[in-house]
Amino acid sequence: MQYETVIGLEVHLQLATRSKIFSGSPTAFGAEPNTQASAVDLAMPGMLPVLNEQAVRFAVMFGLGIGAEIGRRSVFDRKNYFYPDLPKGYQISQFADPIVGRGTFEIQLEDGSTREIGITRAHLEEDAGKSLHEDFHGQSGIDLNRAGTPLLEIVTEPDLRSAEEAVAYLKALHSLVTYLEISDGNMAEGSMRCDINISLRPKGSETLGTRAEIKNVNSFRFVEKAIQHEIERQSDILEDGGKVVQETRLYDADRNETRPMRSKEVANDYRYFPEPDLLPVVLDEAFIEDLRATLPELPREKRERFVSQYGLGEYDAGVLAASRALANYFEAVASDAGDAKIAANWVQVELLGRLNRDEKDIEDCPVPAAHLAQLIQRILDDSISGKIAKQVFESMWNGEGDADTIIAAKGLKQVSDSGELEAMVDGVIADNPGQVEQYRAADEGKRKKLVGFFVGQVMKVSRGQANPQMVNKLLAEKLG
Amino acid sequence: MHDQTVAQLARGLREKRFSSVELTQHLLDRIQQLDANYNSFISVTGEQALSDARRADSQLGNGEGGPLTGIPIAHKDIFCTEGVRTSCGSRMLDNFVPPYNATVVSQLAAAGTVSLGKTNMDEFAMGSSNENSYYGAAKNPWNTSLVPGGSSGGSAAAVAAGLVPAATGTDTGGSIRQPAAFCGITGLKPTYGRVSRLGIVAYASSLDQAGPMARTAEDCALLLNAMAGHDAGDSTSTVREVPDYSADLERPLEGLRIGLPKEYFGDGLDAATGQCIQAALRELESLGASLVEVALPNSALTIPTYYIIAPAEASTNLSRYDGVRYGHRCADPVDLHDLYTRTREEGFGDEVKRRILVGTYALSAGYYDAYYKKAQQARRLIRDDFLACFEDVDIIAGPTTPGPAFGIGEKSNDPVAMYLEDVYTLAVNLAGLPGMSLPAGFVNDRPVGLQLIGRHFDEARLLNVGHRFQQATDWHTRKPEIAGGAA
Structure with missing residues (x-):
């Protein structure tokens, strides 16, 4: 039977506040265990939470960014369960009245097509600490540095249909939140963690199948693999006439498989009730409108502008607009170079290719936008050929200076002097009488192919610096 | 000196009739001589007290300080005190020494008070007799075979016995007012949000409120002046300005309308206690007030509502006592489950366990709507009853308790009888209102x-x-x- 995959995602996004959501402790990643945990984070007796306003602002900015309903009165609740890295024995979260309500989110697929994904809700909550199971002589250690870090849990409708769509959603989400600067989006450090709800149903069916939930997947690649594995596992069960069990599973990246969590690890009755230590968060129109006014141009708007302003294709525009830093870089190059299409091509092909090869982010790019723009100008004014430009780019990447410096230092300037070029062309013709004879005997169609040989020879003699247009013109004249 | 009120002692200190060190030493001596009879203190911090008293004396010598400078007080052992064990009457926190002060403790210290120590209480403030203390029952100075009331029983007993002129208490369902009534002192539970809860070990967060316990209303006003105020560290504390509570004490009562809820004078009220209350009301009438009968028609909902909401909040407030970070931890746990269960089995007493069970049940899936949600609705009705009364009257008056202090052991095996002790006080917490208990007579030598x-x-x-x-x-x-017989 043909099955359709139905996926909903819950993303836990760490918000980029300087201090925790309910205490003044810093949120920086990687500090020595328990050095960023205050009496509040340790749930010492008598300690009380105080809501970090910045976390509220960030949550509202997210809601505005996806055009969602903003909860004018949202309520914090206690979600009760015992775990050693949950110091209070409850997590402060939001249950019935979240700060962000329904919204939609557009994703773009590889083929350039777009889809709307429904966002059910997004709510604020605090992160738990970490249990450390190594180096404690059979005991577990608890690190509460992360406890109380603000999270925005973003829940989608079951609108995603494949691993590709899930990854596209996560990438678009990553793009949005980094544009908004409400999260660093650093998946390796756990700033974006994903729970996947996945079920299969016969193609054409409207009812949802039984779902499994895969917890805490923390990279795009693992999300893709976990979904692919889970589709296979569930379809095998269904093909054999079995039933999928509703359960929580863990993705094991080392074995590339999902396995059920022990039932002990799954709390089932959280006994939610309104947190009496915090007042409801009441937002007025002015607060929301002030934040709306601070929103930057968002990825989708930018993409559409790149298409209309620079005449870029939808997909290319999408790639360039995916990261705010990349988009800014591209626009700086385009404006300095004076040719957006060539700028787009260079940024997308050469620059991104090189960044990927070195596993670098655009923020760490060693070539400033102004240098790349200068390089493109040298192509446009015929100082160098496209081929030489790639060589110059490589030198810029290696920190050898800007384009003009490198071109001068290496003597890479294109030879456009007609006398110099003529001498080269004459030399090549003299050195290759056989080919000259062949050329002259050939008809028009064949000549076009044969001339390439002579061009190549001239370029070789000129170490690639000869102006190809002028060489072509001279060869045509000289070969007759 | 130990017979004087805070206001009198403040005058004595200012007039240099005695020093704060002399006063402090005198009270420390009394505690040492007498408190074996009352068990009103869990910890006495004599050295710290004398050092604070010396500082107060030097301030007073320079003509500095305020009305509370050099005044000895005691804190209920629910207030966190930096460097001083804060047990909350529980084995669970027998070893707990906070690295911080409760806001109330800081404010009273800043006002110049000298803390003599920490007073006995029902474990985690759960109880009406002080019998639920890990440190043993406190006793009523009027008759040591009687309970002093609870949960702030140690504070009430210490003030009544002349061991300290004033003490702090907390009141979640009557825990300041009921022991004040039983021990013949004055106790005030402020409006919810008037006093910061930061640093007070939580019992039921939406009901807990700290307040002063002393001999007189005048003293309570002096203490409340120092205790009240907004605290950025407690989101439920109000930003509303703090008036000078001493300023209006002398205002005549002419024109005051006092509401008497008929539900508070019904069958449950001990007859002799009722007569004391009636006499007190006539006294107020003679001072110019008029008495008006009012109705609180939802009063019958009070006890069930309180005994759902308070345990529900308590059940999660007490989840943090898990043996992982501080407090009691069972010996040699074999695994996590064993650590949790034995730590909590050993660390909590019966009443605490009972309320955790009740609260957990009330919040459980399938019961939430029937219990917790219903209780919240009832709470609104109870509050609305009071607000309706206050359309017609300025204050409401009645008995603090159905009867005077009962014997130690008399009700300790009957939780429901114990819960009924708070029938007139609980609603005030549910409605978030201020309430006060004043000495108003005696029944068989027991204060009313x-x-x-x-x-x-x-x-x-x-x-x-x-x-x-x-x-x-x-x-x-x-x-x-x-x-x-110490004088």
């Missing part, structure tokens, strides 16, 4: 308390009425005969 209930944030009015009443009566000046 008159309860006054005010509008939200109208503590000044309660203190004013209490002060005028105390100017016209002498119940608050009566002192128990102190065993051992």
Whole structure:
């Protein structure tokens, strides 16, 4: 039977506040265990939470960014369960009245097509600490540095249909939140963690199948693999006439498989009730409108502008607009170079290719936008050929200076002097009488192919610096 | 000196009739000599007290300081005190020494008070008799075979026995007012949000409120002046300005309308106690107040509502006591589950366990709507009843408790009988109102308390009425005969 995959995602996004959501402790990643945990984070007796306003602002900015309903009165609740890295024995979260309500989110697929994904809700909550199971002589250690870090849990409708769509959603989400600067989006450090709800149903069916939930997947690649594995596992069960069990599973990246969590690890009755230590968060129109006014141009708007302003294709525009830093870089190059299409091509092909090869982010790019723009100008004014430009780019990447410096230092300037070029062309013709004879005997169609040989020879003699247009013109004249 | 009120002691200190060190030493001596009879203190911090008293004396010598400078007080052992064990009456926190002060403790220290130590209480403030303390029952100075009330029983007993002129308490369902009534002292529970809860070990967060316990309303006003105020560290504390609670004490009572809820004078009220209350009301009438019968039609909902909401909040507030970070931890746990269960089995007493069970049940899936949600709706009705009354009257008055202090052991095996002790006080917490208990007579040599209930944030009015009443009566000046005869 043909099955359709139905996926909903819950993303836990760490918000980029300087201090925790309910205490003044810093949120920086990687500090020595328990050095960023205050009496509040340790749930010492008598300690009380105080809501970090910045976390509220960030949550509202997210809601505005996806055009969602903003909860004018949202309520914090206690979600009760015992775990050693949950110091209070409850997590402060939001249950019935979240700060962000329904919204939609557009994703773009590889083929350039777009889809709307429904966002059910997004709510604020605090992160738990970490249990450390190594180096404690059979005991577990608890690190509460992360406890109380603000999270925005973003829940989608079951609108995603494949691993590709899930990854596209996560990438678009990553793009949005980094544009908004409400999260660093650093998946390796756990700033974006994903729970996947996945079920299969016969193609054409409207009812949802039984779902499994895969917890805490923390990279795009693992999300893709976990979904692919889970589709296979569930379809095998269904093909054999079995039933999928509703359960929580863990993705094991080392074995590339999902396995059920022990039932002990799954709390089932959280006994939610309104947190009496915090007042409801009441937002007025002015607060929301002030934040709306601070929103930057968002990825989708930018993409559409790149298409209309620079005449870029939808997909290319999408790639360039995916990261705010990349988009800014591209626009700086385009404006300095004076040719957006060539700028787009260079940024997308050469620059991104090189960044990927070195596993670098655009923020760490060693070539400033102004240098790349200068390089493109040298192509446009015929100082160098496209081929030489790639060589110059490589030198810029290696920190050898800007384009003009490198071109001068290496003597890479294109030879456009007609006398110099003529001498080269004459030399090549003299050195290759056989080919000259062949050329002259050939008809028009064949000549076009044969001339390439002579061009190549001239370029070789000129170490690639000869102006190809002028060489072509001279060869045509000289070969007759 | 130990017979004087805070106001009198403040005058004595200012007039240099005695120093804070002398006063402090005198009270420390009394505690040492007498408290074996009352068990009102869990910890006595004599050295720290004398050092604080010396500092107060030097301030007073320089003509500095305020009305509380050099005044000895005691804190209920629910207030976190930096460097001083804060047990909350529980084995669970027997070893807990906080690295911080509760805001109330800091404020009272900043006002110049000298803390003598930490007073006994029902474990985690759950109880009405002080029998639920890991440190043993505190005893009523009027008769040591009687309970002092609870949960702030140690504070009430210490003030009544003349071991300290004033003490802090907390009141979640009557825990200041009921022991004040049983011990013949004055106790005020402020409006919810008036005093910071930061650093007070939480029992039921939406009901807990700290307040002063002393001999007189005038003293309570002095203490409340230092305790009240907004605290950025407690989101539920109000930003509303703090009035000078001492300023309006003398205001005449002419024109004051006092509401008498008929539900508070019904079958459950002990007859002799009722007569004391009636006499006190006539006294107020003679001072110019008019008495008006009012109705609180949802009163019958009070006990079930309280005993769902308070345990529900308590059940999660007490989840943090898991043996992982501080407090009691069972020996040699074999695994996590064993650590949790044995730590909590050993660390908590029966009443605490009972309320955790009740609260957990009330919040459980399938019961939430029937219990917790229903209780919240009832709570709204109870509050609305009071607000409706306050359309017609300025304050409400009635008995603090159904009867005077009962014997130690008399009700300790009957939780429901114990819960009924708080029938007149619980609703005040559910409605978030200020309430006060004043000494209003005796039944068989046992003190009786008159309860006054005010509008939200109208503590000044309660203190004013209490002060005028105390100017016209002498119940608050009566002192128990102190065993051992120390003078």
